[in-house]
Amino acid sequence: MPISLHAAFVPSCRQIIGGCLQVLAKAEAAGACDPAEARLAxxxxxxxxxxxQVAMHSAGAIAAVRVGQFSPGGAPLEASYAAFAAALREADEALASVSEAEMEGFIGGTTLFVFGERKMPFKSEDFLLSFSQPNFYFHASMVYAILRNAGVALGKMDYMGRPRMAL
Structure with a gap:
């Protein structure tokens, strides 16, 4: 049986968002770095x-597919752990509300990525799986890497969140 678009995208985003929330909580508790200044390089x-970008390339990507266009940008987040966690919780709640039927309805649709003069047309499922999903994982790993580099005691399981095990 083929995997659904929903199963290929939503549960993994929610898992990694949970990991990012855990990583941010550990960083805040450790007081290891200024959230406004922390960067890897x-x-x-x-x-x-x-x-x-973790929020944008998960819940934001689904919102974009709904309207057929994704444009990065917008106002930056307030530079605080509380604001970062709120953005991720909001994205997780939005993902939780997406049904499998809605996601399957996206298949065959089109989504246009627009950044300034650059325009990249995608089939909606390809936008989610070949553009937003790799971006999502890249930025989530950067959250981990920035904080690990700042001295926060983190391990891979912090990043991974709660895997979906067969129990």
Whole structure:
């Protein structure tokens, strides 16, 4: 039996968002870094940008498929652990409300990525699986890497969140 678009996208996003929430909570408790300044390298975006992209490339990607267009940008998140966690909880709640039937209805639709003059047309399922999903994982791993690099005691299981085990 083929896997549904919902099963390929939503549960894994929710799992990793849970991991990001755990990583942020550990960082806040450790007081290891200033959330406004934390970044992996001088030429990389800061922690708040990475967190925002996790939300944008999960719940934001589904919202974009609904309207047929995704444009990055918008206001940055307030540079605080509370604001970062709120953005991720909001994304998780939005993902929890997406039904399998709605996701299957996206298949064959179109979603246009627009960034300035750049326009990239996608089939909606390809936008989710070949554009947003890799971006989602990249930015989630950067949240982990920034905080691990700042000295927060983190391990891979912190990043992974709660796996979906057969019990």
């Amino acid at each position: 001088p030429d990389m975006y800061p922690l708040g940008f990475q967190v925002k």
